[in-house]
Amino acid sequence: MTLLLRARRQRSWPKLATEDIVKRARLLVIDDAEFPLIKSFRKDGYNMEKWNDVRDLGSLESDSFDLILLDLQGVGRGHSPDQGFGILKHIRETNPAQIVVAYSNEEWPLEYQPFFHNADAVLPKTKTDYYEFKRTVDSLLAKRFSLDYYVERAASEMHDYAGAAPKAPKKIRAAILDRKSDDLADYLKARIDDAHTVERVIQVVQIAIQMAQVVHTWTN
Amino acid sequence: MDELALQFFPLPHVLKGTRRDGLAVQWPARCGTCNKECETSKQTGLQLCRYGVNYQRVDHELLIAGVVIRDYRPETDASKAMRRKAGKSSVTLKEFEDTTARCAETTDVLAAEMQQRRDAVIAEYRTSRQYQQDVVGLLRPDLERALGSVHDYKQFVQQILQNMEVLLESRTPGLPIMETLDHAAHEERAIYWAARMMDERLDAALLVLNPGRITTSVQRKRHRLHGLVTKYLKIYQRRIEAKKLHMRKIGESWSEVEANIAALTIIPHALIDNATKYAPEGTDIHLGFSEDDGWIKLRVASYGPVIREDEKNRIFDLFYRGVDASSHFDEGTGFGLGAAQLIAEQLGTKITMSQDGTVGPKGSRWTEFCVSFAIAPVRTSPSGRTTIGKRQ
Numbered sequence: 053m054t055l056l057l058r059a060r061r062q063r064s065w066p067k068l069a070t071e072d073i074v075k076r077a078r079l080l081v082i083d084d085a086e087f088p089l090i091k092s093f094r095k096d097g098y099n100m101e102k103w104n105d106v107r108d109l110g111s112l113e114s115d116s117f118d119l120i121l122l123d124l125q126g127v128g129r130g131h132s133p134d135q136g137f138g139i140l141k142h143i144r145e146t147n148p149a150q151i152v153v154a155y156s157n158e159e160w161p162l163e164y165q166p167f168f169h170n171a172d173a174v175l176p177k178t179k180t181d182y183y184e185f186k187r188t189v190d191s192l193l194a195k196r197f198s199l200d201y202y203v204e205r206a207a208s209e210m211h212d213y214a215g216a217a218p219k220a221p222k223k224i225r226a227a228i229l230d231r232k233s234d235d236l237a238d239y240l241k242a243r244i245d246d247a248h249t250v251e252r253v254i255q256v257v258q259i260a261i262q263m264a265q266v267v268h269t270w271t272n
Numbered sequence: 273m274d275e276l277a278l279q280f281f282p283l284p285h286v287l288k289g290t291r292r293d294g295l296a297v298q299w300p301a302r303c304g305t306c307n308k309e310c311e312t313s314k315q316t317g318l319q320l321c322r323y324g325v326n327y328q329r330v331d332h333e334l335l336i337a338g339v340v341i342r343d344y345r346p347e348t349d350a351s352k353a354m355r356r357k358a359g360k361s362s363v364t365l366k367e368f369e370d371t372t373a374r375c376a377e378t379t380d381v382l383a384a385e386m387q388q389r390r391d392a393v394i395a396e397y398r399t400s401r402q403y404q405q406d407v408v409g410l411l412r413p414d415l416e417r418a419l420g421s422v423h424d425y426k427q428f429v430q431q432i433l434q435n436m437e438v439l440l441e442s443r444t445p446g447l448p449i450m451e452t453l454d455h456a457a458h459e460e461r462a463i464y465w466a467a468r469m470m471d472e473r474l475d476a477a478l479l480v481l482n483p484g485r486i487t488t489s490v491q492r493k494r495h496r497l498h499g500l501v502t503k504y505l506k507i508y509q510r511r512i513e514a515k516k517l518h519m520r521k522i523g524e525s526w527s528e529v530e531a532n533i534a535a536l537t538i539i540p541h542a543l544i545d546n547a548t549k550y551a552p553e554g555t556d557i558h559l560g561f562s563e564d565d566g567w568i569k570l571r572v573a574s575y576g577p578v579i580r581e582d583e584k585n586r587i588f589d590l591f592y593r594g595v596d597a598s599s600h601f602d603e604g605t606g607f608g609l610g611a612a613q614l615i616a617e618q619l620g621t622k623i624t625m626s627q628d629g630t631v632g633p634k635g636s637r638w639t640e641f642c643v644s645f646a647i648a649p650v651r652t653s654p655s656g657r658t659t660i661g662k663r664q
Contacts, residue, residue, distance in 0.1 A: 088434035157430070176534065178430050181437055183448060
């Protein structure tokens with residue numbers, strides 16, 4: 053009976069209250085200027101860290117933060133001539149499940165506009181007040197701790213191959229809940245002739261499995 | 273003088289440096305070997321050359337010359353000899369004067385026609401998008417120099433706004449920023465709204481420099497126009513209070529627009545800024561909203577400087593200021609309205625201006641600026657029901 057209960061608990065994705073998410077989530081702001089709103093965020097219980105520049109690229113690649121607020125100008129010069137845009141692109145490539153909010157002024161030339169699509173949200177620096185910021189952060193954090201987010205993210209990594217593997221979303225969900233991705237990998241490999249795409253889908257699923265374990269630890 | 277019309281001119285003449293015979297009188301043979309005194313002379317009025325031939329300059333292009341006037345006085349030996357040689361080819365002074373007068377008349381008529389045609393071409397060019405692009409192209413180097421530090425300016429504005437927000441939010445937690453401002457000290461409000469005004473100005477300049485960004489989909493959002501306009505009215509509160517102006521909101525609008533909101537808000541701001549800047553003390557400003565046939569019409573009306581007929585199109589030129597405005601008001605650069613019109617055109621609309629002749633204090637005129645925005649199209653809600661951008 054205990055085993056059955058444990059198995060059922062493991063097959064589900066626990067729901068976290070907003071207060072729990074706020075308390076547990078790790079947020080990072082990368083901005084070369086002062087970020088005064090950090091005071092309000094911390095006062096409201098958010099665990100927010102601030103870097104003046106990209107201090108440790110490795111931790112951006114390894115899912116160390118639940119949400120990154122990235123200034124697009126004046127940071128990351130040492131890593132990319134495109135500054136924040138280069139960092140944003142790098143994060144998207146190496147850590148597809150990472151949530152990034154592009155935080156910038158609006159003086160970017162038009163050719164940079166498509167880069168904004170790499171971000172989960174775009175917040176103009178002078179047009180966003182604390183509550184709008186908070187609403188955006190809360191809504192993205194709620195996604196970050198939800199099963200649907202990972203299923204959607206993993207499925208979106210298939211791009212044009214989605215039609216070739218119609219059962220993939222269902223199998224992604226099952227793989228995350230069962231915490232093993234072998235069956236999913238076999239299914240995808242049999243239908244998608246692109247090892248990189250399969251690898252990225254599995255990468256998102258692995259991140260989701262780790263997240264599921266963390267969330268279970270919090271709720272138990 | 274029109275070259276074609278001069279083909280029928282009776283007297284010999286020089287047009288744009290080329291000698292041409294008249295229809296009735298040809299150049300005398302002697303003029304073929306002369307020193308061209310008539311062409312180099314700076315004299316005006318009727319003249320006589322050393323060979324006894326008369327000439328008169330009409331304008332910088334046309335010289336009537338090679339004419340022998342038989343009753344021209346004073347006579348010289350050369351003129352007497354030339355008159356004998358010319359015989360029936362000579363003309364009387366009256367005939368000469370009549371002909372030149374008719375020529376001057378025709379020149380005036382043609383010049384007026386030419387000016388009209390030129391004005392029409394300029395007017396057409398002025399209303400074209402190409403004109404706006406050319407003006408921006410010409411101003412670009414200056415604007416770029418002026419905005420070289422725009423990122424720094426934006427950072428300053430951000431620092432001021434966010435520090436103010438932290439200050440206000442910590443004092444009245446949970447209240448929206450706009451409401452916390454109601455509880456703030458006058459000085460705090462002044463700092464906050466001054467920073468907001470600076471931010472608006474920077475945005476306008478940036479969008480003028482990069483008009484393509486106005487229509488980019490990244491910044492495209494739906495929003496209630498009424499809210500967008502009234503949200504930042506407080507920017508102008510200090511000026512409104514100082515000049516004891518009465519801002520009257522007329523009509524209402526609940527519909528949404530869909531556009532680059534940062535760009536769109538610059539339009540009402542420019543109109544309100546203009547009205548508060550030029551309205552004489554103690555007068556009214558009308559801020560009107562109405563909806564009709566898929567459009568939201570915004571109207572900003574107030575007393576303002578006289579705008580002459582020939583200035584009506586030019587007031588939307590970047591950095592142009594009307595004669596009355598520049599002679600009575602030091603404040604203003606003529607940038608705001610120009611930027612607003614440029615943005616409006618990119619958004620597929622146009623600002624119009626009219627003065628109805630109603631005279632206000634200090635000779636001001638009741639001036640109305642209007643602009644219409646398309647109501648956001650119908651969208652489908654997740655439940656499958658369609659909704660239009662209206663509050664029911």
